[in-house]
Amino acid sequence: MGKHILVVDDSASIRQMVEHTLKTAGYEVTAANDGQAALELCERSRFDCVLTDQNMPRMDGLTLIKKLRSMGAYSRTPILVLTTEASDDMKSQGKAAGATGWMVKPFDPAKLLAVASKVLP
Template sequence: MSKHILIVDDSPSIRQMVEMTLKSASYQVTSANDGQAALELCQRSQYDFVLTDQNMPRMDGLTLIKSLRGMSSYRSTPIIVLTTEASDSMKAQGRAAGATGWMVKPFDPQKLLAVAAKVLS
């Protein structure tokens, strides 16, 4: 059974590019357009990996990560932040919130697939 990945980004074009990249490697993909929608999905379903943007309306990525880490079913789920934010302080906030890792946009599709394979192994 293929791994199920949740993509969270308010940009339709980024969601589409990430989704196409992951589907090309036979992952099952669901997407949400902000952290609030993603949290609602996670309360109903279990995902093997969450890939989230940081800057989004309604709920940002760090708030989403903290919320997910508070749920027993998501305590050890890999969560990677894919964002334009590259500062060390933002990355530190991500680690403190419980992020597994950090990738900066624009992303390299091969690197994204390598990260997905690593965190899902």
Template structure:
């Protein structure tokens, strides 16, 4: 069975590029437009992997991660941040919030698939 992935980004072009990349590798992809949308979806469905942007309206990526980590179903789900934020301070905040990894935009599709294979096994 293919893995179910939630991508969270307020940029439709980024969502589309990530979606095409992941679907080409046979992953099931669901998209959310911001952290609040993602959190709402996660209350009704468990995803195997979450890829989230940091800077979004309504709820940012770190707040989303903290909320997901508080839910039993998402305690161990890999969550990777895909963002333009590259500072060590931001990465440390991400790690403290419970992020599994950090990728900087623009993303390399091959690198993204490599990260997914690594964290999903």
């Protein structure tokens, strides 16, 4: 069975592009439209990796990362941020929150798959 990735983004088109890219490469994908929905999914299911946007309604990506890192099951799970935010300050906040990596939109599907294969051996 392939690795299971949770994709979190409030943009349906981004979710669909990321899902398609990952599914084509053999990953199992579940999607959530904001951080709150993602947190609820993570409380019920186990994912091998979480790929989250930063700017979303109800709960942003950094808050989601902090909450996931406080849960035992997600303390070491790779969490990647895929966002339009490219500032060094935001990246350092992401690192401090526990993000494994940071990618800027628009994303390159080949780069996304390279990062996924690196964090999901």
